[in-house]
Amino acid sequence: MKLDAHVHTHYSGMTTIWPLSLIMRESYNTPERVYRLAKARGMDLVAITDHDTITGALTLADRPDVIVGCEVTAGFPGQVVKAHLGVLDITAAQFAQIERRRHDVAQLMPYLYEEGIFTIINHVASQVNGRLTPDHIAALLPWVDAFEVINGSRLPSQNRTATALSEATDKTAIAGSDSHTGRGIGHTYTVVDGATSRAEFMRGLRAGRGPAEGSHGSEFTMASDMLRFAARFYEERADHLVQHPLDWRRHAFILCGLGALPLLTLPLVGAMVHFIEEARFNRSLLFDLVARPASSLRARRLPEAA
Numbered sequence: 001m002k003l004d005a006h007v008h009t010h011y012s013g014m015t016t017i018w019p020l021s022l023i024m025r026e027s028y029n030t031p032e033r034v035y036r037l038a039k040a041r042g043m044d045l046v047a048i049t050d051h052d053t054i055t056g057a058l059t060l061a062d063r064p065d066v067i068v069g070c071e072v073t074a075g076f077p078g079q080v081v082k083a084h085l086g087v088l089d090i091t092a093a094q095f096a097q098i099e100r101r102r103h104d105v106a107q108l109m110p111y112l113y114e115e116g117i118f119t120i121i122n123h124v125a126s127q128v129n130g131r132l133t134p135d136h137i138a139a140l141l142p143w144v145d146a147f148e149v150i151n152g153s154r155l156p157s158q159n160r161t162a163t164a165l166s167e168a169t170d171k172t173a174i175a176g177s178d179s180h181t182g183r184g185i186g187h188t189y190t191v192v193d194g195a196t197s198r199a200e201f202m203r204g205l206r207a208g209r210g211p212a213e214g215s216h217g218s219e220f221t222m223a224s225d226m227l228r229f230a231a232r233f234y235e236e237r238a239d240h241l242v243q244h245p246l247d248w249r250r251h252a253f254i255l256c257g258l259g260a261l262p263l264l265t266l267p268l269v270g271a272m273v274h275f276i277e278e279a280r281f282n283r284s285l286l287f288d289l290v291a292r293p294a295s296s297l298r299a300r301r302l303p304e305a306a
């Protein structure tokens with residue numbers, strides 16, 4: 001059975017990139033669209049993993065082939081850096097407990113572990129939530145089941161670092177598209193051979209099975225996503241205008257938006273710069289890990305605030 005283990009919908013909220021955060025969502029996917037695309041692309045199971053909410057996933061939870069998941073933003077008290085943890089197959093009651101504890105990994109991680117919640121360190125070699133150090137990774141290690149070794153929106157070199165970590169620490173290898181648009185859904189996925197149901201699939205993951213397969217990200221996939229975003233943004237605004245044709249503010253919004261259209265040439269440049277920075281962080285994390293492999297992965301304490 002195949003599962004794209006990391007997908008977003010509009011329930012992920014507004015984007016965190018200022019000033020776009022004022023007007024643009026993290027994703028324009030609906031849960032139904034994610035489900036349809038994933039199935040059409042050969043996924044046997046469908047997971048919805050929005051940022052810090054399961055509201056979208058719950059809309060499909062009555063289907064036997066849907067896994068309620070979440071991408072939890074986990075905090076290290078007193079520090080800016082956060083970890084993105086994928087959790088799969090959780091209940092609403094468990095989510096409420098996760099939400100209460102997620103600002104402090106010292107509270108969160110033992111809870112996830114004791115509840116037996118399948119937990120993945122997502123895109124470990126990306127600096128989108130700040131720069132994780134070997135000490136941060138070591139603090140999470142005893143409590144997690146897996147590394148996301150192919151993230152369909154990250155560079156192959158970043159995914160190689162995650163693969164090396166999963167192999168060195170004997171954690172399950174997970175793959176997911178991290179799709180915020182429809183483009184990548186079902187192109188990056190985790191396989192559990194022989195599983196015939198959601199429960200068997202999850203048992204397979206816990207047993208350490210789950211080869212990770214499919215596409216990695218690049219500057220071009222990111223630029224393509226940005227253009228898709230812009231298209232969905234204009235589509236949503238046009239919809240509002242059709243619903244309220246006499247509201248001058250809707251007209252003004254569309255006019256300003258159209259005036260900004262030439263700026264759409266910027267995504268490619270933005271994506272290039274973003275990935276140059278990402279590749280640089282990946283290299284420095286690798287150097288740190290290689291410089292002191294034993295001590296960095298053996299540590300059990302939580303890193304001190306910087």
Ligand SMILES: [Zn+2]
Pocket residue numbers: 071084122123
């Ligand atoms: Zn993430």
Ligand SMILES: [Zn+2]
Pocket residue numbers: 006008071178
């Ligand atoms: Zn994500």
